Amino acid sequence: MTPTIPASKSASRRRLLQGGLAASALGVLGAPAVRAQAGPKIRIGFWPVAAGLPFFAAVERGFFKDAGLDVEPLKFAGAQQVMEAMLSGRGDGSSNGTGSANLAIGEIAQPGLFKIFCTNPSNAKFVLEEFLVPKDSPVKTVAELKGKRVASGPGIQNVTLAKTMLERAGAGAMNVTELPIGQHVAALAAGQIDAVYTLEPTGTVGRLNGTTRVLEAGVVAHYILGDPMAPWHGGAASLTTEFIRKNPEVAKKYIAAYAKGVEFVRTQPAEARQYMKGYTAIEGALTNEVPLASYMLYNEFKASDAAYFQKFYDLFTEKGIFEKKVAVDGLLYKG
Secondary structure, three states, rough: OOOOOOOOOOHHHHHHHHHHHHHHHHHOOOHHHHHHOOOOEEEEEEEEHHHHHHHHHHHOOOOHHHOOOOEEEEEEOOOHHHHHHHOOOOOOEEOOEEHHHHHHHHHOOOOOEEEEEEEEOOOOOOEEEEEEOOOOOOOOOOHHHHHOOOOEEEEOHHHHHHHHHHHHOOOOOOOOEEHHHHHHHHHHHHOOEEEEEOOOOOOHHHHHOEEEEEEEHHHHHHOOOOOOOEEEOOEEEEEEEHHHHHHHHHHHHHHHHHHHHHHHHHOEEEEEHHEEEEOOOOOHHHHOOOOOOEEEEEHOHHHHHHHHHHHHHHHHHHHOOOOOOOHHHHEEEOO
């Protein structure tokens, strides 16, 4: 039991001296624990998909901690929830993998909401999105899905893209059923649907268990951007402008530490893969099989990259999903 009587004067003096010595020692050593708590908590929302790997790696490798940052990962079921957390002030940013169109809807609701500092562009080489069919399906092209039962991942970005790509591929105007991504392979295997527009690692899961095959990958680059090798900036890491305004130096440190995560994934992909575990449903043999996304930091954007990003956003304006045009250039972090 803790004593309730006052300590003696000599004991108090001894503790004071000991505390002073300990503080001096911490000062000599740099006091990393104290420094780590000096700044604000940075609440970053993420969707449990492979594209968030730089963020996961930066947390687990200690890149944020080494920079003296207190980062709190917030897991959400979808990109829309990440955006809503930023809108409500419950989140300070998003990790890669968060749907860029979902973020743009938040920008329309609250102009000046965020700044994008890293995207995860995909295409036929850096595979993220694809149409899947059952392994023994006779369908050979996306156009042949006309009249079939097709599903997509949940959310306005997935559904809009799926419908538009089917139409542009020659399948015509079709209804698309929203399904959680975790149900895509099972729904195909059970014969509940004939095809699905999905995101990795769904295609890898279906291939490994022998139930599905990829009909076509890199489909957004092909049917929306007009070039299978064009960069589709479908996901993005961001910070709210409110956080950047209040904590400009902390924001710079955070982005620099995040960039270390990007560099780690680029240069040591085999080592980085392990950090999907715990943040996504990817583990075991799947960890070594799932395709890795490409990444583009704000200071790596060329005019052509911004143009392709804008073309993607313009689709949502054209379809009436965005109430007004969203200018990509105004959303990019400038440093």
